[in-house]
Amino acid sequence: MQSNQKSPKLWVTSMFLSMVICFNIIALITPDKEFSETENRMLAQSPSVTAKSIADGSAEKNIEKYLSDQFAFRDAWSAISFFTKCYLFREKESNGVYIGKDNYLMLIPSESNPEAMEKKLSSVNAVTEKYGNIRHFISIIPNAVTIMNHKLPSHVPESIQPGQITDISQSLKGITFCDVTGLMKKHQYEELYYHTDHHWTSRGAFLAFTAIAPAMQLNPDNIQYDIYTVSESFEGTLSSKSGSHRYYDKIEIYVPKGEHPVTVKYSDKDETSGTIYQKSFLDTKDKYALFLGGNHPLVTITTTADTDRTLLLIKDSYANCFVQFLTPYFDQIVVVDPRYCYDTVDMIINEYEITDLLYLYNADTFMTDTSLTDLLAFE
């Protein structure tokens, strides 16, 4: 390339080649990362290129995925593309996320697959019918896009979630449907959801609890809470997804006043813990994992409540910060995440002598995730 650098006519070509070479050198000297904290996912690793993978064309896809996953400064690139889209072109969404007012980021709601939804709902109905001796409850939590619509960019079409939730409630039989949309909507000006994350805040979960508790015959007035702010530097998943890094959320926890000891046991770990909060996660990017240490296949929480009630909570990650409100009311809570749990609901109900069953999902996951159907399948 000496001839290039000598020739004054090849400025752009020299620029291109030197930039590309720099990136290749950086790629060579930096070790591959296994996990991306900002994106909260495993990154593609060096693909093994075999005769077979070349022949079926998978080698190309794997190499391309590996190169882009391991490309240096991934976060900086998404910030540059966010800057281009939202400052230069003034777009109101980035990578499936609405760029709302006051730095509010909100996931664009997903449509459900009608067939998969019908299967899911009929398996819920089948479980309700089979276990007539226990109490069944379900609550679908609308996402920020539905509740905090005053923070959305102007003219965003009305959320499809209220319609989806009504359809679900009408298709279920023999189960108490706990509606929280109306109450949350009334409190829409409070911080019910994180700005930078797709989860709700403890405040949002508490509000929903006051609506769900009466339906579950729990008295929410019995318990008072100490509210602690445990972090003020939470930058959640929607920041990473959209590339917008302009706000830090605070995380609050609601600790019931008085003595409420718990023993928490994770099925995928050997240790037990005396708290549902795993504070070590506050030092990581994934601070929401403070609640129950993120998602586990099955968690049992044993309390001293002495109410003769055992709850099976079938849930997604929204429920992780909801559990703090349930512990004073049940002797034992079995928390099951069907996305990671390969047991069947029959086994769990019989083994733990379940008296109450609550399905708690956020609307977006309930619309798209199909693992619930597998968990509820009978043998």
Added chain:
Amino acid sequence: MSLSGVFFVFLFFPSSILLYRLIPEKWRNSLLLALSLIFISFGNPADLILIGLSTVFNYFTALEIDGLRSMKREKTKKLVLATGIAVNTALLIFYKYFVFLMSNIGLNVNFGIPAAPVGLSFFTFSAISCLCDVSKGDETPLKNPFDFALFISFFGKLSSGPIVKYRDMARQIKDRTMTATSVESGMKLFLIGLGKKLIISGSLGKFFNAFRTQDISTMSTVTAWLGALFYSLMLYYDFSGYSDMAIGIGRIFGFSFSKNFDHPFISSSMTDFWRRWHISLGAWFRDYIYIPMGGSRVSKSRHILNLSVVWLLTGLWHGANWTFVVWGLYHLVLLLLEKMVFKKILKRIPTIIKTILTFLLTVIGWTIFFSDSLSTAEAYLLRMFGLGGSGLVDSMGKYYLASGGILLFVAMIGATPLLSAIGSKIEKRDSVLVKVSTAVFFALLLLISTAFMISETVSSFLYAQF
């Protein structure tokens, strides 16, 4: 392998340039051929067999035709030429149209047709141009089979065109000069194409995908027009971006390919549009179908027949669906009206009005083009003209105007000759400042393109499926 992917931009392409500079001149064609074979086998190695067979067949056919031509055995030559064209066409029909043809005569194809090899529509057209050019004596066949293989499979143009005619490329394979100026302008064109594809077309595509999932029956008029505009500009930026990259790559390796797009959205008539949109395809149909059939120097009815054949085939070239056929015929009707009915009236209309009218007519055409079926195309067109649907404007239309309006505006300005005029004016000033700022501009373009490349899964090239 996608020209706008990480592997191509950051590894394959730069290493190709460096290798090309480093090895002795006599090995350069062999290097390009080897690189092209790697390029093909990277996506699907089975394509190598088919492209290889096509190369061998066309190489010997071209030699045979040339021999017969020099011996003046016209009849046999025509027979061999016809066979050659038929074999190439049969290949195209088998991979692209067989299922479509069978379903239209009520037969279901029960065996799986393998996926079409990369660039099939482009390289078979190049091969046919070779047979025709050799037969007419416009060009002699390449004697070296490896040179001929390079003509068919050069990685710059293989996957997405432009459709390079044999007579434009054959001599360049044997003898071409690589100057610093051509390399530099090729690199600029490549980066501009990359930016067009990743930044503008990618962003427009995101919006269009949101429209795709909407229920057409309740669409408002403004929403329908916005969707059509997003698609029209996305298609232009996608395809012309790829063409710029291909022509740029060609220049870097010493080839000079003619431009494939010339600001089509400022056309003042449909005739003008087709001189500016996908120029290489129009030129191919003109040279190898329209003119051999007699062109316009025939009776009026024969002229209309010639045009009809060309536009039917142009429509079909884009894909095996009746929507493409209707889209081709739509352009045929507009061209006939323009040439034969409204010729005098159009002369009196100011150019600006004709330009806007042409733009709107092409946008309407693209709605037929992007619809999955004729019935959805019909529903979509009805919404565009305010029939059915939910009135003039709904919140969806307002939202996409607010969110994508500036992007649309930027894309429309970028589609006029304004930016390139400013660019070439600046470049004429020969100062260090201009050179440094040019390099900085292109560095930024590369950085932003990379940001879009890394930060989202880029949709693949639209024309590759045609």
